[in-house]
Structures are given as C-alpha cells and as structure tokens.
Amino acid sequence: ETGVTQSPTHLIKTRGQQVTLRCSSQSGHNTVSWYQQALGQGPQFIFQYYREEENGRGNFPPRFSGLQFPNYSSELNVNALELDDSALYLCASRVGGGPGNTIYFGEGSWLTVV
Amino acid sequence: AQSVAQPEDQVNVAEGNPLTVKCTYSVSGNPYLFWYVQYPNRGLQFLLKYITGDNLVKGSYGFEAEFNKSQTSFHLKKPSALVSDSALYFCAVRDAPAPGRRALTFGSGTRLQVQP
Numbered sequence: 029e030t031g032v033t034q035s036p037t038h039l040i041k042t043r044g045q046q047v048t049l050r051c052s053s054q055s056g057h058n059t060v061s062w063y064q065q066a067l068g069q070g071p072q073f074i075f076q077y078y079r080e081e082e083n084g085r086g087n088f089p090p091r092f093s094g095l096q097f098p099n100y101s102s103e104l105n106v107n108a109l110e111l112d113d114s115a116l117y118l119c120a121s122r123v124g125g126g127p128g129n130t131i132y133f134g135e136g137s138w139l140t141v142v
Numbered sequence: 143a144q145s146v147a148q149p150e151d152q153v154n155v156a157e158g159n160p161l162t163v164k165c166t167y168s169v170s171g172n173p174y175l176f177w178y179v180q181y182p183n184r185g186l187q188f189l190l191k192y193i194t195g196d197n198l199v200k201g202s203y204g205f206e207a208e209f210n211k212s213q214t215s216f217h218l219k220k221p222s223a224l225v226s227d228s229a230l231y232f233c234a235v236r237d238a239p240a241p242g243r244r245a246l247t248f249g250s251g252t253r254l255q256v257q258p
Contacts, residue, residue: 030185030187030188032185034185061245063246069250069251070232070248070249070250070251071186071232071246071248072248073245073246073247076245084245086245118185118186120186120246127174127236128174128191128193128194128236130176130188130191131176131188131246132188133178133185133186133187133188134185135184135185136184136185138183
C-alpha cells in the first residue's frame with residue numbers, strides 16, 4: 029500500500045479528445061510527478077509539481093498539463109489526444125526535499141486512444 | 143544527462159537458486175539509485191534504494207543490491223528465488239535536483255521468470 033490512488037483505472041478516448049486523470053497522494057507528500065509508460069517500456073517522466081507549481085518537465089509537448097491542489101491531489105490533462113498517447117499513466121508522490129527521498133507510485137490509469 | 147541500462151530483457155532462474163538482475167548507470171553528480179518491481183497490470187512497487195554509505199543495500203522481500211562506483215553498477219540480488227518473484231524489474235537513477243532533472247530516469251526493465 030503506497031497511499032497513492034489514481035482514477036480512473038481504465039478509459040478509452042477518441043483521437044482529438046481531451047482527458048483528465050486524477051491522483052490522490054499521502055498527506056504530507058508535497059511533491060507529485062507524472063510518468064507515461066508505453067507498452068514494453070520503462071516509465072518516462074512527464075512533469076513534476078512542488079507546492080502547486082510545476083518545477084520540472086520531461087520531453088512532452090504543452091498539450092500535457094497538470095495541476096496540484098492543496099489537499100495533496102493532482103491532475104494530468106492531455107489535450108488533442110493522439111494514438112501514441114495510449115499508455116499507462118503513473119502518478120508518483122514523495123515528501124519534498126532531498127533527492128534520495130523515496131518516490132511512491134500509484135497503480136496507474138490505462139489510457140487507450142482509438 | 144542521466145541514464146540507466148538494463149542489459150538483459152529477461153532473466154530465467156530456477157526456484158531456490160540465487161538471482162541477479164543487472165543495472166548500470168550514468169550521472170554527472172552523485173547517484174541516487176532505486177529498484178522498483180511491477181507485477182502484471184499494476185503500478186510500481188518500491189524495493190530498495192542507495193543514497194550513501196554501505197555499498198550493500200537491503201530491501202523488501204529479501205532483495206538486496208550492491209552499489210559499485212567504479213563499475214557504475216547497481217545490481218539487484220536475492221539469495222534464493224521464489225516463483226512469486228516473477229515480475230518486471232526496473233532500475234532508476236536520480237542525481238542532484240536541478241531544474242529539468244527533478245525526476246527518476248528508468249531503465250527499460252528486466253523480466254524475471256522463476257521456474258518451479
């Protein structure tokens with residue numbers, strides 16, 4: 029049990045649509061990040077939020093955006109969905125501060141774009 | 143840029159035998175190294191991490207990992223494999239938190255298959 033919960037677990041969208049994925053972290057975990065894991069690959073970093081502000085981003089276009097709320101919940105929004113966006117999206121959280129702090133992952137949201 | 147290599151797509155081992163899953167890394171500063179396990183259709187579960195200190199790190203479910211700075215390796219080991227250890231294993235690295243590098247970089251994963 030990691031204390032990180034994600035919803036929905038599975039969803040199917042049509043190319044061009046928009047999607048919002050949600051995450052709830054443990055109390056006190058003020059740093060949340062999102063990863064994309066395509067089939068057969070390792071997770072790829074999308075972006076990170078610390079105290080409700082984005083403070084790091086991977087090689088993902090601006091149509092991937094996020095929000096972090098004071099109650100330790102967060103969202104990942106993807107606009108203009110493309111077929112290649114089909115993947116497992118993982119939310120991860122930790123206590124901010126040192127780079128060695130353990131990062132805990134949720135079970136993920138499976139997105140299929142058709 | 144930081145990177146991780148897991149040279150084996152799959153490792154097969156008989157139950158009761160020792161297992162090793164290999165990982166090498168590249169960072170510009172001091173490495174912070176992690177191992178995660180992923181069971182089918184599940185998220186990632188934290189196994190262990192190396193921050194500093196003793197080169198042999200012990201983690202969950204009897205797993206341990208050995209940090210070798212000269213070989214830039216962080217191999218995952220277990221003295222006696224169980225069938226229930228069969229899963230996908232990911233090595234990840236993180237160096238000093240600088241803008242644009244506040245994330246884990248994962249390897250491509252190694253599938254461990256333990257035969258009864």
